[in-house]
Amino acid sequence: MINNKYENVEDFLIDNTFQEYCAGDNQQCIQYWTNYLHKHPEQEATMIQAKRLYHILVGNKRPLDAQVGKLKADIQALAPIPTITKFQFSFWIKTAAALVILTGGLLWAIQRSSVEGVASQQRDVSYVTANGEKKTIELADGSKVTLNAGSKLFMDKGFNVNERHVHLTGEAFFDVSSNKEKPFIVHTQDFDIRVLGTSFNVKAYPEETTSEAVLIHGLIEMKSKRGNENLVLLKPNQKVTIYKAEEKIEGKESVKKVKKSQLKEIAIQDLEPEEDNLTLPDVAWKENRLEIIDQDFSSLQHVLERWYDVEIQLQDEHLQDYRFTATFNKERIDQVLNALQKVQPFKYKIYGKKITIYK
Incomplete structure (x- = not known):
């Protein structure tokens, strides 16, 4: 060098x-x-x-x-x-x-x-977190954003001059400063969220089958994309989940084109913390707490990859349907896998940052 x-x-x-x-x-x-x-x-x-x-x-x-x-x-x-x-x-x-x-x-x-x-x-100005990393930033308008692992937030250089637009890929918790003359708008691949001043969580990883938004305080307006534009108003402790339809691959074997399909379904759910002193499970990651609630191994795989900065391979298709509910704080990845083994039977091997899971 x-x-x-x-x-x-x-x-x-x-x-x-x-x-x-x-x-x-x-x-x-x-x-x-x-x-x-x-x-x-x-x-x-x-x-x-x-x-x-x-x-x-x-x-x-x-x-x-x-x-x-x-x-x-x-x-x-x-x-x-x-x-x-x-x-x-x-x-x-x-x-x-x-x-x-x-x-x-x-x-x-x-x-x-x-x-x-x-x-x-x-x-534009961009903020990026690698797998295994979290980052809290303060924007020009005083709003605070905490990025979860494997996420990217970018905005125009003139943010907060005339308007407040940000673009998110991944997951972030927003604590937005109030300004009625400049609505704060979050753009993702599947929906846009318009707020005046509030705190909420947005999860929109491209590789996952769902995108989510959870409102903690205030009021937000969410407009879905891809096909029919559905307008949803969220109240505190409400969660909206967008289920994506599978992307279709068209064309010959040598030239494949991925065609974005319309959204499959939108669901709204009322949430309540398990205890008064605990935050909602959907935003527990801000406190370095990994909450797994009835999650299949296929989607949990991506969560663990981002959380621990590893690469996981499921060698058996039947493993993808295993479902887990658990809470982890400071456990290592091997400790997490050992705990999950007590719920569903599987074996694993760790080679550095690569993990193979098999039956």
């Missing part, structure tokens, strides 16, 4: 391992930078700019170092010829001009990339 601190595009470009990652020639470098991106999601935009700039400079042909090295070799090979002074002078002028053009092109490309980066930053 050339540089241990990466703050801008240039820091990535001067790293030889990053160049090999961009070229796709070295599997070890590809794995390293893939893991680096996973650990530093906040640098995704900068890495994309650096990778784009790399391909502009090399033309998707050869590494930049190889091109510069060949140019130096050509200069050294031609320099010893003493009898063609006039030709040498002309050659050096052309070589200098080429270097000026190359340097100018590099500076232009870096400046252009930087300008595009600034423009991109002006377009």
Whole structure:
């Protein structure tokens, strides 16, 4: 590694391992930078700019170092010829001009990339959590948002100037500051939520078969997407669940197209905490409490993957139908699996961050 601190595009470009990652020639470098991106999601935009700039400079042909090295070799090979002074002078002028053009092109490309980066930053601001991570942020309007694992929240740079729109993928708990002139609107893949000032939880992971919203205080208006637009008003301690229809795959085997289908069903449920001093199970994750309520193994698999930052494989289809109800606080993943084994019979093997579950 050339540089241990990466703050801008240039820091990535001067790293030889990053160049090999961009070229796709070295599997070890590809794995390293893939893991680096996973650990530093906040640098995704900068890495994309650096990778784009790399391909502009090399033309998707050869590494930049190889091109510069060949140019130096050509200069050294031609320099010893003493009898063609006039030709040498002309050659050096052309070589200098080429270097000026190359340097100018590099500076232009870096400046252009930087300008595009600034423009991109002006377009939106994003917050990302990796699996096994939670994060609480305060927005420009004073609203507080807690992101659950494997989630992303982004908004326009001008958030709270004229309006308050945010886009969510994953799960988040919102405590929204009141402002009647600027309604707070949360956009997800399956529905939009409009509020004035309240606290609520939204769960909208693309890979899951349902999307949910739970209202704690205040009043929210939810409008579903995909097909008929259903408008739902939620009261405190109410939960709305949207059941997604299965996505259809169309086309030949070589070219498959995923067609988004309409929503299958919408259900509203009144919730009550099990005890007065406990929060609702749907938002217990904010207190690092994992609540599992009559959940099948297929959906629980995704929850555990995000919670513990692991990859789980169910080797038997019958395992997917196993259902569990349990509460966990600070247990390790092996302790959780051991507890679940007492409810339903299964075996498991752990290889680092990969877990295989079988009968």
